Amino acid sequence: MAQETTGPAVVIGASGGIGAALVAALAEEGVTVRGFARSFAGADRLELTDEDSIAAAAASLTAPPQLVIVATGLLHEGAHTPEKSLAALDPAWLARQYAVNAIGPALVAKHFLPTQPRTGRTLFAVLSARVASIGDNRLGGWYGYRASKAALNQFVRTLSIEQRRRNDRSIVVAVHPGTVDTALSRPFQGNVAADQLFAPDRAAVQLLDVLDGLRPVDSGRLFDWEGTEIAP
Template identity: 70%
Template sequence: MSGAIVIGASGGIGKALVEALIEEERAVRGFARSFAGADHIDLEDEASIAAAAARSGSPDLVIVATGLLHEGENGPEKALRDLDPAWLARIFAINTIGPALIAKHFLPVMPKTGRCVFAVLSARVGSITDNRLGGWHGYRASKAALNQIIRTIAIEEKRRNDRLIVVGLHPGTVDTALSKPFQRSGRDLFAADRAAVQLLDVIDDLKAADSGKVFAWDGAEVPA
């Protein structure tokens, strides 16, 4: 691969992905809402997303490393009584609608021939099949919706370039600000730099038939 784009370069995983790609001597450009050294992009402003895509050239790798789990006093719901419409709208705006709009504007500028990858950070808790504990209603639903969008986009993009791969990636529990309040002792916890390398290894091994699926950090497919 040559040109790469990382959206969400200000986050723990996003920044580590940029650094790992540089280490691999790939040309990489980072986008973030507010971060020194990165170009500007705002997931809640479609014009900002369109402008970012227009100045991105023709990247053969785009990674969307954004996500929202908690903010201020808002966080994962423990029960149905905790649902709040404003928080649901906010979490869907960042976890689902933002990545969908990035796909809308960035996929058309990616090459029309040859192997390309458009990858979005998802989460295992977005799996409906794997949901055995309940709770985390908004986050689970926003990631499940994201996974459906990934699948739908993959089908459409195959008609444009049958070697373009659209996937979701579950990075595991990574030591970042997003997971900090929910880290538990005894659970595998990856440093951001290790998580980035693991995700890039998964990307490197992807085949055209993998498009539309979600894969964990170890390359195992996450059930829908």
């Protein structure tokens, strides 16, 4: 990882496979990093669907973070799996996906972006997905995940415009980590080539390398793990 990110840093979703790996990779580089997750206790607990917990987490920071990463996502839960057809659409499940994949990260931005410095390079990044690209959608299916992550990408674009007025060196982006060997992707890894299934520690380093290479002109966009822009 390059040395653009010197810290402090915050990782939301730090108990997940990618989130925990990001915390470890940042710490290994000597960056002071604070992790939040819904499974954590006390001041380190953050539940994406509870705005009070998001606000409390932001208020507990002791220093302005240069880097904030929202490493969260919901693809399946209990009996709910990605929809293969219109017949599978369920309004409650759709609302749940939007709450976690789009609204939650937007509320994190609402409370954490104001804590970042008003001068100098800052980064606010969220995990998105290639399947959220409307232009790249050739297979259909996965209605809720595609749509909620596409909504997240629109939040990112809109946030980037407002944040630029606050700090013209700020960067707000969405990043696609590829298929990572975590609980989120495990049920769907059957057709993934071995060299395209990334271990969490590798995925974390790849993402941090991409983030370190970004500049303010890149704000509001979606990039994959190789630093290639993905069409909206």
